[in-house]
Amino acid sequence: MSMAIFHAMVLGLLRDRGALLMSFFLPAVFFVIMAEIFTTTSGESLQLNVVVKDELDDEVSGRLLSALQATPTLTLTSDPDLDRDAVRALVKSGAYDIGLIVRADGEPLDSAGGFGAAPLLIVSDPARGVAIPMLAGQIRRAYFSALPDVAMGNVIGELENQFLTLTEAQHEAVAEGLLEMRSEAEAGREVGWSFEDLLEQESVAGGESVNLVAYSAGAVAFLFLLFASVHGAVSLLEEREAGILDRVLAGPGGISIMVNGKLIYLVVQGIVQVGVIFMAAWLIYDVDVPANLIEWLVVTLAASLAAAGLAMLLATACTTRRQAQTVANTVILVISALGGSMVPRFFMPEALRDLGWLTPNTWALEAYSGIFWRQEPLTHLALPIGLLAGIGVLGWQAALFLARRRAYGP
Amino acid sequence: MPTATEQTTPPLLQLDGVRVDLDGRSVLNDVSMSVAGGEVVVLLGPNGAGKTTLLSLACGRRAPDAGRVRLAGHDPRTESSVRRQLGFVPQHVALYQHLSVVENLSVLGRMMGVARGDLAGRVAEALDWSGLADRARDRVGTLSGGMRRRLNIVASLLHEPALLLLDEPTVGVDVAARERVHELLRRQRSQGLGILLTTHDLPQATELADRVVMLVDGSVRLSGVPGKLIQDTFADKRELTVTLAQPATDPQSRTLRDAGLTPGRGGLTWYGAADNEHADARRWDDRLQEMALAIAEIRVRAPTLEGVYLRLTGEELDL
Numbered sequence A: 001m002s003m004a005i006f007h008a009m010v011l012g013l014l015r016d017r018g019a020l021l022m023s024f025f026l027p028a029v030f031f032v033i034m035a036e037i038f039t040t041t042s043g044e045s046l047q048l049n050v051v052v053k054d055e056l057d058d059e060v061s062g063r064l065l066s067a068l069q070a071t072p073t074l075t076l077t078s079d080p081d082l083d084r085d086a087v088r089a090l091v092k093s094g095a096y097d098i099g100l101i102v103r104a105d106g107e108p109l110d111s112a113g114g115f116g117a118a119p120l121l122i123v124s125d126p127a128r129g130v131a132i133p134m135l136a137g138q139i140r141r142a143y144f145s146a147l148p149d150v151a152m153g154n155v156i157g158e159l160e161n162q163f164l165t166l167t168e169a170q171h172e173a174v175a176e177g178l179l180e181m182r183s184e185a186e187a188g189r190e191v192g193w194s195f196e197d198l199l200e201q202e203s204v205a206g207g208e209s210v211n212l213v214a215y216s217a218g219a220v221a222f223l224f225l226l227f228a229s230v231h232g233a234v235s236l237l238e239e240r241e242a243g244i245l246d247r248v249l250a251g252p253g254g255i256s257i258m259v260n261g262k263l264i265y266l267v268v269q270g271i272v273q274v275g276v277i278f279m280a281a282w283l284i285y286d287v288d289v290p291a292n293l294i295e296w297l298v299v300t301l302a303a304s305l306a307a308a309g310l311a312m313l314l315a316t317a318c319t320t321r322r323q324a325q326t327v328a329n330t331v332i333l334v335i336s337a338l339g340g341s342m343v344p345r346f347f348m349p350e351a352l353r354d355l356g357w358l359t360p361n362t363w364a365l366e367a368y369s370g371i372f373w374r375q376e377p378l379t380h381l382a383l384p385i386g387l388l389a390g391i392g393v394l395g396w397q398a399a400l401f402l403a404r405r406r407a408y409g410p
Numbered sequence B: 001m002p003t004a005t006e007q008t009t010p011p012l013l014q015l016d017g018v019r020v021d022l023d024g025r026s027v028l029n030d031v032s033m034s035v036a037g038g039e040v041v042v043l044l045g046p047n048g049a050g051k052t053t054l055l056s057l058a059c060g061r062r063a064p065d066a067g068r069v070r071l072a073g074h075d076p077r078t079e080s081s082v083r084r085q086l087g088f089v090p091q092h093v094a095l096y097q098h099l100s101v102v103e104n105l106s107v108l109g110r111m112m113g114v115a116r117g118d119l120a121g122r123v124a125e126a127l128d129w130s131g132l133a134d135r136a137r138d139r140v141g142t143l144s145g146g147m148r149r150r151l152n153i154v155a156s157l158l159h160e161p162a163l164l165l166l167d168e169p170t171v172g173v174d175v176a177a178r179e180r181v182h183e184l185l186r187r188q189r190s191q192g193l194g195i196l197l198t199t200h201d202l203p204q205a206t207e208l209a210d211r212v213v214m215l216v217d218g219s220v221r222l223s224g225v226p227g228k229l230i231q232d233t234f235a236d237k238r239e240l241t242v243t244l245a246q247p248a249t250d251p252q253s254r255t256l257r258d259a260g261l262t263p264g265r266g267g268l269t270w271y272g273a274a275d276n277e278h279a280d281a282r283r284w285d286d287r288l289q290e291m292a293l294a295i296a297e298i299r300v301r302a303p304t305l306e307g308v309y310l311r312l313t314g315e316e317l318d319l
Helices: A002-015 A017-041 A059-069 A084-093 A131-146 A148-162 A168-186 A208-233 A235-242 A244-249 A254-285 A290-317 A321-339 A350-356 A360-372 A378-408 B004-008 B051-059 B080-085 B101-111 B116-130 B145-154 B175-190 B202-208 B226-234 B250-258 B277-290 B305-313
Strands: A048-054 A074-078 A098-102 A120-124 B011-022 B025-036 B040-044 B066-071 B086-089 B163-167 B194-198 B211-216 B219-224 B238-244 B269-274 B295-301
Touching: A002 A017, A002 A254, A002 B101, A017 A208, A017 A254, A048 A059, A048 A084, A048 A131, A059 A074, A059 A098, A059 A131, A084 A098, A084 A120, A098 A131, A120 A131, A131 A148, A148 A168, A208 A235, A208 A254, A208 A290, A208 A321, A208 A360, A235 A244, A235 A254, A235 A290, A235 A321, A244 A254, A244 A378, A244 B086, A244 B101, A254 A290, A254 A378, A290 A321, A290 A360, A290 A378, A321 A350, A321 A360, A360 A378, B011 B051, B011 B194, B025 B051, B025 B066, B025 B194, B025 B211, B025 B219, B040 B202, B051 B066, B051 B086, B051 B163, B051 B194, B066 B080, B080 B086, B101 B116, B101 B145, B116 B145, B116 B175, B145 B175, B175 B194, B175 B202, B202 B305, B211 B226, B211 B305, B219 B226, B219 B305, B226 B305, B238 B277, B238 B305, B269 B277, B269 B305, B277 B295
Parallel strands: A048 A074, A048 A098, B040 B194, B040 B211, B086 B163, B163 B194
Antiparallel strands: A098 A120, B011 B025, B011 B066, B211 B219, B238 B269, B238 B295
16 A cells, blocks of 8 residues: 555656756766866866966066966966956956965075065955965975076075085086976976975875765765655645645554655655665766675665655654745755755864754765765764664654644644 | 345445544434445435544544544555545535546546556446536546536546545536436445445435434434435424424414424414324414414424424424
């Protein structure tokens, strides 16, 4: 008898194009948008638009700016007619992420280190503070790799200032060496040294973009799971208003077949919905779903059960569809914001991250991140999976209790 | 005296001394009644009389505070399997508007426990009963009000219940559609189905009822075969309705009561019995004018169930 409810829900969904789009197409589109944001703004590939004013406009500044221009993650725009205030205004308006001014009144680039003004001024907006270290890092890298003669010349100058005096012959040898370094650098060969030479990177998981896409897929999936589950569950209230519930309650199955049938439908709908999102993640962004299919299925089943149980609880606790939708929208938005479905949890302050553990979104994200980010086996995900399934079962049982109480009295 | 049907068939639904309290007041008080197979029992009563509560008891959705409810000899509240014997037609058209006629029947049949193997046959039968075979693939939302009402009823018959409860089954339908619903119900009754229906439609009650139960303020005030109720109330007299142009004063009201009239709600309409259509109308006209009462209408007609109801409750039913 519960499968009759399931059948009615499936037919209802197939007849309702709006609901079909809301359930499957919209979440996938939303996910792709989120994934695009993540992939284009992650540390690996974040693009900065830089407005540049070269007041110095000499050979050294030209070499530095050419090197920066060649950096893939920077897009430099320079206009001789700009002045400092214009650069500030452009950054403030958001037209550019950050500004760079090569000061005419600063220390010279090829003999910096004195007590005058720095030769380079970075103009930034606090709202895009992350752009400062990114540009500074690229300037440092360009300075040492494209201008090794200038960097080395500055060091030797400082050495002479502080510790020793070179002979004439040594000066000539240094000048010759620096010229050679410059030629090598201009020929595109690696010469000199840089701070980056001291560093080597090692990733403990897959590529950063793929990880963030997987995170985004889980985040979007659970958010829409909640919305779609509530949308399906409140049909119980429509059936009550239409009198269908009265008809069923007079039958042998009673209210249980209604609640159970809807729960089964919501779980199946949830698995398909999450499946569409992760299929997009696999096909478009190379998130390796096929290699983790079993793990994905177990987590998705638990997540769908949690969303379905909570949605049924809400539908049975509320008396009207409007009331249920209002409560649901508020609760879903709050727990999704706290739980990391809207903004990644690692961007949140610690207090909010701690609060997030009280939401099912966080546990769903924890489980999906475990699979696709940290490549953990299923056994390591027992806690989030168990909690999600537990939330689902508790919600279901509470919904049954409330529905029976409402239908048959205490 | 029990009717012939009651004597030969054990009751499908039996209420004995049932009392239901709600928010500190009795919604039903010492109600006893029964419905047997192959009979139509019509439950009449003004709004708030307890009709819906009585149906809830029969469906097992509510437990009585006192007394006993039995459906085919079992408690419908605690023994859910006995509810297979029951079909319930809600007052609303309780159908999925976005599904077709045949889809509705299939889904609702399975909800009521019809086995997959039997479903196609039952659906075909229901389409035949309702006269909707040629509209089987149409969505319910596109059907007329009368068609929906018929579908609403046959959807409750798919699991072949022994007793059908109907809550206002013809509200808002035209005369032709109502007649088709009656035809459907008569056909089911002839096949042995017990029917308990609530209605405000007194002509419908007269036409369909084998027995009528009149509930007023939670109590059964009259119960029996319509013809006998009319006979008991009016004997060989006619039904008299006096409508005043303005309410009677207290002394005038006392006089009217002494003359055997019952006031309706609002005090403008009074109900009673008359001996002879024309002579009595003239006699009442003279008498009321003597009492200085302004008369809007005096009506004397053959007694009806409506007259019984009006004399009992003083309240007209909304049609």
